[in-house]
Amino acid sequence: MTLNDLFVLSPEIIVTVSALIILILDLFLAAEFKRSLAGFTLFGIVLAAVANAFIPIGSAPLIQGMLRVDAISQFLNLIFLVGAGVAALLSADYVKRQGIARGEYYALILLSTLGAMLMGSSANLIMIFLGLETLSIPLYILSAFMRTRSASQEAGLKYFLLGSFASALLLYGIALLYGATGSIQIDEILAKLPAAMLATPLFVYAGGGLLLVGLAFKAAVVPFHMWAPDVYEGAPTSATAFMAVAAKAGAFAALLRLFGPGLMQIDSAGVVIIGILAGLTMIFGNIAALAQLNLKRLLAYSSIAHAGYLLLAITAAQSTPLAGTAINGLLFYLLIYTLMTLGAFGVVILAEGRGENLSLSDFSGFASRHPWIAGAMAIFMVSLAGIPPTAGFIGKFLIFSAVIQAGEIGLALIGVFASVISVYYYLRVVYYMYMRPSTSERPVFVSGFIVLGVGLTAIAVLVFGIYPSVILQWLPQAASATLP
Amino acid sequence: MPTLNQIIFWFFAFTAVASGIVMITRQKPMQSAIAFLVTLLSLAGLYLLLDAQFVAILQIIIYAGAILVLILFVIMLLHSHSGEGSTSKVPLQRPVAILLSLILFGGSIYLFASTDFGVASTPPSDMGTAQNVGHTLFDKFILPFEVASILLLTGLIGAVVLAKREREDSSNDAH
CATH class of the missing domain: 1.20.5 (Single alpha-helices involved in coiled-coils or other helix-helix interfaces)
Structure with a gap:
């Protein structure tokens, strides 16, 4: 490990050190000052984001071939850090209100972010596995963080058992691929795959399939989504918000590294399977969301449906001339998904008051009681549905146009139909807020940090929708050149 | 005439498989755990035969030492009074489990039988x-x-x- 390696790793190192400092500070802080830990978390995240902007990028794998620090991983790191930062804002007063204000909460968020960052820059299957575990284990703990509530315990246990199962499948897939190609280096595997395909095709199919299943589980792709609604509902809402963005973004970062450009040249079966998964996820996620009256479950199914749109981008990235466009679309969509999902969960945290399980009818007449919060929620719902002038529309537009250019007209049509279905349940929330008379007077819990988080994400969703070039110019332009 | 190496290999291989079968057929979890210990120790012997001294030592220290003690603790805590296994079972658990294991077994047999592995090169003497x-x-x-x-x-x-x-x-x- 050289000095340059340490320099390249600096965002990861800053995140880790912040987590450790928080654990130590937590020992000495009195309960009433625990809120300042959220501020320290934000400080660490901003510092890491600044370091991330200045690290030298290149396409060659670094640190004995473990990490690839290129424009894609730089942008992915930014997405993870934004997600963690907004999640810390949403958590600060929520954990205090629920009586779970402990320093470990922030340390776990930071460690999980570290895992996602490692996954995004993996050049080696070992790093993918370790990154995935570092991402997931804090999430299991965060789901069960409200340990005196049985729903939270159940969420943690369910997520942990199914998640470990998925990790084991992923590890089995890595072992089989290593057996087939004799390498765990991703670019070497891609180079050796054609030969391995002829010699031991079953090992390659079984290994690749198991890898796909493991990552699809983490991304909550149909048919590996069963855990998501229960876990999202039972976990503390601020942890759910973080989980919805961190696990999804991390899993898609790894899917991009593993099943990104280059797969189709070797075998088209993989692309067909990913396309089928994308179609199933979009259709099932959106149809199941129609029946949901509990807000957290509704957002869970919405996050499943969005995994489908993101998978579309992975299929489009297969045709080499379009890889750059498709990857740019995927990265843009991931960032926007992070912002709008966190914002929507932020509103749920505000509207939950001191209770749990916010249902749609609690939103009746919400706009007359809290016009600003209702306005922000309306922006997030419109953006999740993909209607202009919000950023959600630009994201869907980028992905669907890449898919159509790649010649997958059928998949693009399924995506558009699924989006039309989704308009119904997203706008129903808006309908309840604005058109229904006020029935219940559920007190709203207003906190400066959460309002700041919701406000920032709402402004970002609107601004990036009207001026998408603000983000588009930061996207890795020649993305196809940096992937093997 | 088998060489000494082969005799030792067959000895450890037989003990590993036999104690594995004992492990899954015993009713009392304690007996299963002890049979599992024998499996782990025979595997350590196989690693030694492959010149992987370090892996063999790790196998004994970590698996036979730490993990087995952990398993014994769990058994003691959960079944401290009876020493019996749990009685609550999912319906049809046994036939479904047997079917799934047979499918997995058949699949892996087919996978290995249909693959031409060739002869592995002799590893350098300091490997492992x-x-x-x-x-x-x-x-x-x-x-x-x-x-x-x-x-x-x-x-x-x-x-x-x-x-x-x-x-x-x-x-x-x-x-």
Whole structure:
């Protein structure tokens, strides 16, 4: 490990050190000052984001071939850090209100972010596995963080058992691929795959399939989504918000590294399977969301449906001339998904008051009681549905146009139909807020940090929708050149 | 005429499989655990035959030592009175489990039978020694090593967060 390696790793190192400092500070802080830990978390995240902007990028794998620090991983790191930062804002007063204000909460968020960052820059299957575990284990703990509530315990246990199962499948897939190609280096595997395909095709199919299943589980792709609604509902809402963005973004970062450009040249079966998964996820996620009256479950199914749109981008990235466009679309969509999902969960945290399980009818007449919060929620719902002038529309537009250019007209049509279905349940929330008379007077819990988080994400969703070039110019332009 | 190596191999291979069968057929979890210990020790013997001294030692220290003790603790805590296995079963658990294992078994047999592995090259004599493993671990795999240590720390934090009794909820927990 050289000095340059340490320099390249600096965002990861800053995140880790912040987590450790928080654990130590937590020992000495009195309960009433625990809120300042959220501020320290934000400080660490901003510092890491600044370091991330200045690290030298290149396409060659670094640190004995473990990490690839290129424009894609730089942008992915930014997405993870934004997600963690907004999640810390949403958590600060929520954990205090629920009586779970402990320093470990922030340390776990930071460690999980570290895992996602490692996954995004993996050049080696070992790093993918370790990154995935570092991402997931804090999430299991965060789901069960409200340990005196049985729903939270159940969420943690369910997520942990199914998640470990998925990790084991992923590890089995890595072992089989290593057996087939004799390498765990991703670019070497891609180079050796054609030969391995002829010699031991079953090992390659079984290994690749198991890898796909493991990552699809983490991304909550149909048919590996069963855990998501229960876990999202039972976990503390601020942890759910973080989980919805961190696990999804991390899993898609790894899917991009593993099943990104280059797969189709070797075998088209993989692309067909990913396309089928994308179609199933979009259709099932959106149809199941129609029946949901509990807000957290509704957002869970919405996050499943969005995994489908993101998978579309992975299929489009297969045709080499379009890889750059498709990857740019995927990265843009991931960032926007992070912002709008966190914002929507932020509103749920505000509207939950001191209770749990916010249902749609609690939103009746919400706009007359809290016009600003209702306005922000309306922006997030419109953006999740993909209607202009919000950023959600630009994201869907980028992905669907890449898919159509790649010649997958059928998949693009399924995506558009699924989006039309989704308009119904997203706008129903808006309908309840604005058109229904006020029935219940559920007190709203207003906190400066959460309002700041919701406000920032709402402004970002609107601004990036009207001026998408603000983000588009930061996207890795020649993305196809940096992937093997 | 079999060589000494082959005789030792068949001895360890037979013990490993036989104790594996004993493990899954016993009713009492304690007997299963002891049979599992024999399996682990015979596997360590097989590793020694393959010149992987370090892996063999690790197998004994970590699996036969630490993990088996952990399993014994769980058995003692869960079945401290009876020593019997759990009686609650999912309906049709046994036939479905047997069917799935047979499918997995058939699949892996087919996979290995249909693959031409060729003859492996003889590894260099210093492969698998503690020195060599250390070099690889702290040179090529230094980053995974560090990440794994963070991962273990996370697990520790999780155990403390979920299990430590706090002052305010001690009144609920006390019996």
